[in-house]
Amino acid sequence: MTLTREQIRELAELHDSQSGALSFYFQPATPRNKAHKEDTILIKDLAREAQRNLESQGKKDCARADLERIMRMSGELRSNGTHGKAIFACSAQNFWREYELPAQLPGTSLFVDRHFHLKPLAHLLGAFPRLGVVLVDRHRARVFDFRLGELTEREDMFHPLPRRGRSDGFAGYDAGHAQRRVEDEARQHFKHVAEVLKESIEKGVIEKWILGCLDVHRSLLELQLHPYVSKALLGRFTADVGHISNDEIRSHAERILTEWQDRRRRELVNQALEQARSNARGVTGLRRVLRSLELGEVQTLLIGEHFQAHAVECSGCGHLDAHLVSHCPVCGKANHEVVDVGEAILPWVIRRDIEMFYVKDDPEFDKVGNIGALLRFRSESNVQSIDSASGNQSVQERAAYPGQLRRFGSR
Numbered sequence: 001m002t003l004t005r006e007q008i009r010e011l012a013e014l015h016d017s018q019s020g021a022l023s024f025y026f027q028p029a030t031p032r033n034k035a036h037k038e039d040t041i042l043i044k045d046l047a048r049e050a051q052r053n054l055e056s057q058g059k060k061d062c063a064r065a066d067l068e069r070i071m072r073m074s075g076e077l078r079s080n081g082t083h084g085k086a087i088f089a090c091s092a093q094n095f096w097r098e099y100e101l102p103a104q105l106p107g108t109s110l111f112v113d114r115h116f117h118l119k120p121l122a123h124l125l126g127a128f129p130r131l132g133v134v135l136v137d138r139h140r141a142r143v144f145d146f147r148l149g150e151l152t153e154r155e156d157m158f159h160p161l162p163r164r165g166r167s168d169g170f171a172g173y174d175a176g177h178a179q180r181r182v183e184d185e186a187r188q189h190f191k192h193v194a195e196v197l198k199e200s201i202e203k204g205v206i207e208k209w210i211l212g213c214l215d216v217h218r219s220l221l222e223l224q225l226h227p228y229v230s231k232a233l234l235g236r237f238t239a240d241v242g243h244i245s246n247d248e249i250r251s252h253a254e255r256i257l258t259e260w261q262d263r264r265r266r267e268l269v270n271q272a273l274e275q276a277r278s279n280a281r282g283v284t285g286l287r288r289v290l291r292s293l294e295l296g297e298v299q300t301l302l303i304g305e306h307f308q309a310h311a312v313e314c315s316g317c318g319h320l321d322a323h324l325v326s327h328c329p330v331c332g333k334a335n336h337e338v339v340d341v342g343e344a345i346l347p348w349v350i351r352r353d354i355e356m357f358y359v360k361d362d363p364e365f366d367k368v369g370n371i372g373a374l375l376r377f378r379s380e381s382n383v384q385s386i387d388s389a390s391g392n393q394s395v396q397e398r399a400a401y402p403g404q405l406r407r408f409g410s411r
């Protein structure tokens, strides 16, 4: 079962003040002889290490039942190399969810914390729009949902061509008439497909789509598309509806999606940097990004792939602060230290449906602190705060904080 956005939101909302939220990601080892056994050993090791860490913090019973359950399951997890898996558990809240994921996780890992650890998921979801793949010819159309590498057929529309009547053998009026009828039926069919697409986008079933068809049919469909349906088209590939396998469709869709993501990422980084330089609809640096997130201004969040920074999180209101102060400046309650603020902001990002991209090897982006955002608007208070702010949080400032906390069992 693949994850829906609603399910991810459910994960983002769970908070356990006793630090009993367990997240387990399983990335199958590349198939080789003893892979299955090695996976089993690795999972048990991770679970034991997490248990030792909890014991050393005096939280012996925390997450214990869930860790034992994971250990018992370790033998069942098949190393067939085709699927990864994620388990989210919090026995104190009677919570246990298992999901299959594409085998594209950074590795097998286990975390026990106050929130679920969602970064491996965010990497997968990062910039995945609700994507449809549409295959079409003169009388057939197949519509697929493409989510996290999984292709699911949603609709198979078939409009049989009108049967050729007995009069086909005669020249003149009847033959011309039959020909026009065939063209007309085809036009109706493409029009209908265009309608279905428009409706799917209006209802939010898909946000973007990819078209697979023969060149001769392409213009026939594209003539019928509503402008915003055309705008949502990410790319095209050549395909014969009747003769293409699901694997072929998937690999075309994956390639087009990746190209689009790369283009979009580059555009957004450039825009954010430019907008931030002119104090307009962009911010860079951890402090300002956190502020914009809390103000609800962020449209797109950009984070360096290896971004690491400490912060504090309020135990009362959840306020995140890049200043490592012991009490919340908003409500006065005690703050927790957050080892990886890039992880801590994910629940915010997911709850608010903010588009997010991980940015890789971009020196310009690195210079501004490896974190930035494009804003949908800029509130007054933020304009003031930015005018009075002096530069980005420096590298020294971040490095000066002695990292005392460590995450459990991450690999």
Ligand SMILES: [Zn+2]
Pocket: 314, 315, 316, 317, 318, 319, 328, 329, 330, 331, 332, 333
């Ligand atoms: Zn607070």
